[in-house]
Amino acid sequence: MKKETSTSRRTFIKTAALAGFGASLFGRSSALAAPAGDIRSKAGDISATRPRPAGQKPVHALTTAPLEKVRVGVIGVGGRGRSLLRDLLAIDFVEVTALCDIRQELVDRSLKSAQTARGISPKTYAGSENAWEKLVAQDDIDVVYIATPWEWHVPMAVKAMEQGKHAFVEVAAAVTIDECWRLVDTSERTQRHCAILENCCYGENELFVLNMAREGVFGELNHAECAYIHDLRSMLFKLGTEGDWRREYHKTIDGNLYPTHGLGPVCQYMDIGRGDQMKFLVSVSSPERGLSKWLREKKPNSGRHAGERYVCGDMNTSIIKTELGRTIMLQHDVISPRPYSRINALSGTEATFFGYPPQLAIDSPARYGLSAKSSHKWISPDDLVKMRERFTHPLWDRLKERAKASGHGGMDYVMSYRLLDCIRKGITPDMTVYDAALWSCIIELSAKSVETGSMPVAVPDFTRGDWKKIKSIPIATV
Ligand SMILES: NC(=O)c1ccc[n+]([C@@H]2O[C@H](COP(=O)([O-])OP(=O)(O)OC[C@H]3O[C@@H](n4cnc5c(N)ncnc54)[C@H](O)[C@@H]3O)[C@@H](O)[C@H]2O)c1
Numbered sequence: 207m208k209k210e211t212s213t214s215r216r217t218f219i220k221t222a223a224l225a226g227f228g229a230s231l232f233g234r235s236s237a238l239a240a241p242a243g244d245i246r247s248k249a250g251d252i253s254a255t256r257p258r259p260a261g262q263k264p265v266h267a268l269t270t271a272p273l274e275k276v277r278v279g280v281i282g283v284g285g286r287g288r289s290l291l292r293d294l295l296a297i298d299f300v301e302v303t304a305l306c307d308i309r310q311e312l313v314d315r316s317l318k319s320a321q322t323a324r325g326i327s328p329k330t331y332a333g334s335e336n337a338w339e340k341l342v343a344q345d346d347i348d349v350v351y352i353a354t355p356w357e358w359h360v361p362m363a364v365k366a367m368e369q370g371k372h373a374f375v376e377v378a379a380a381v382t383i384d385e386c387w388r389l390v391d392t393s394e395r396t397q398r399h400c401a402i403l404e405n406c407c408y409g410e411n412e413l414f415v416l417n418m419a420r421e422g423v424f425g426e427l428n429h430a431e432c433a434y435i436h437d438l439r440s441m442l443f444k445l446g447t448e449g450d451w452r453r454e455y456h457k458t459i460d461g462n463l464y465p466t467h468g469l470g471p472v473c474q475y476m477d478i479g480r481g482d483q484m485k486f487l488v489s490v491s492s493p494e495r496g497l498s499k500w501l502r503e504k505k506p507n508s509g510r511h512a513g514e515r516y517v518c519g520d521m522n523t524s525i526i527k528t529e530l531g532r533t534i535m536l537q538h539d540v541i542s543p544r545p546y547s548r549i550n551a552l553s554g555t556e557a558t559f560f561g562y563p564p565q566l567a568i569d570s571p572a573r574y575g576l577s578a579k580s581s582h583k584w585i586s587p588d589d590l591v592k593m594r595e596r597f598t599h600p601l602w603d604r605l606k607e608r609a610k611a612s613g614h615g616g617m618d619y620v621m622s623y624r625l626l627d628c629i630r631k632g633i634t635p636d637m638t639v640y641d642a643a644l645w646s647c648i649i650e651l652s653a654k655s656v657e658t659g660s661m662p663v664a665v666p667d668f669t670r671g672d673w674k675k676i677k678s679i680p681i682a683t684v
Pocket of ligand 1: 306308336353358404446447
């Protein structure tokens with residue numbers, strides 16, 4: 207297999223940017239997607255489920271030897287990596303043993319944080335795009351955290367697993383479907399976990415809804431709505447941050463560039479990949495207007511980006527249909543002037559929840575001793591408090607005090623604690639490589655649907671049929 211060098215990664219993204227998304231980034235023609243009636247069987251199509259290569263075994267129930275402490279190496283200590291590192295340093299059974307970034311000054315800063323917080327000096331690697339290869343080869347590491355730009359996620363995760371480490375990858379885990387399959391195949395071949403670091407699955411409200419769904423409050427689940435709506439216009443031009451690389455994708459892909467924050471939690475509510483599975487999606491994009499307008503009017507960074515052309519529609523909306531016939535509406539908008547939202551809505555035969563702000567309507571409020579009379583109004587704030595008292599997720603309940611200082615309202619700490627506690631105990635993390643691949647593959651699938659006039663596009667089954675027998679994630683406790 208061709209060695210993936212930094213040059214080939216750079217060429218990959220540059221070619222994509224120059225040639226336009228359709229023919230280059232995903233390396234395929236613009237042939238129409240499979241019609242809805244014949245949705246899953248086009249061998250060679252991006253949607254095709256690929257046969258499991260010989261020698262690989264499923265990892266949905268992979269258990270590993272329990273550990274006394276979990277040793278973690280972190281690649282990428284930019285904005286996100288530093289925040290993750292703070293949480294890792296606050297977990298007593300975690301030992302950070304290695305740090306890496308291209309930028310020496312960021313590694314030095316993180317080393318100082320480790321020394322101050324825990325009196326430890328992890329090994330450090332910096333100065334080149336390939337310095338991380340030394341980190342994944344280091345012996346005293348159980349888990350590699352990857353918080354680098356998207357183009358690096360898969361090569362780093364693959365190499366980490368090949369070196370015997372579990373790979374915990376930031377969102378989205380992968381950009382293309384080929385990359386998703388590489389993660390799945392490597393995890394199955396090496397029998398190492400590849401978890402997506404989807405912190406939104408561990409938010410207070412998300413865990414609350416998950417717990418209510420498991421306890422039957424919603425009755426039979428039918429529909430969910432979710433999104434990543436976050437005005438990032440300013441950040442997309444901020445030098446020395448995500449802005450340095452994230453804007454590139456707006457030049458090449460017209461679809462959903464960041465599906466997992468909204469989708470992860472609702473997939474857990476609805477047991478997607480665990481008793482149900484995504485079948486196909488359709489996707490539409492609004493015109494691209496806002497980023498061009500921002501560039502034209504603000505002339506960020508003294509006009510140095512003049513002439514850039516963006517193709518990603520300001521708002522992308524996808525509708526996903528599942529094997530059991532249920533539906534998920536998923537949106538992406540990082541451009542429009544509006545408040546942050548992941549929507550986080552769930553409907554069943556007996557209740558509906560909407561986030562932003564959290565609101566709940568219940569068919570039989572009396573069953574829970576609430577003052578509400580019917581489902582035609584959201585229950586009152588007092589009633590919501592009563593429901594929270596009864597259905598707050600035990601994981602949140604146990605960790606919320608310790609999580610207070612952590613990012614994104616505490617969800618980041620809860621995520622790292624829980625995922626690493628799974629590794630400590632040797633049990634399967636809540637999010638496996640199949641979730642990482644499924645939630646991430648929406649990037650290419652949504653773009654494919656948009657490109658083909660919003661034709662339905664089948665979703666590959668990364669579990670290769672195992673979704674029928676994979677069990678729901680447990681109501682985790684620690
Ligand atoms: N889960 C969340 O809430 C959340 C929030 C922000 C970002 N993210 C994700 O985290 C990742 C990083 O985002 P960010 O905001 O920190 O970006 P960033 O640009 O601030 O940081 C990325 C870091 O990676 C380093 N890097 C790049 N290539 C490298 C290489 N080959 N070897 C070692 N280091 C390398 C850069 O020098 C930089 O310091 C992205 O995948 C992003 O989507 C997730």
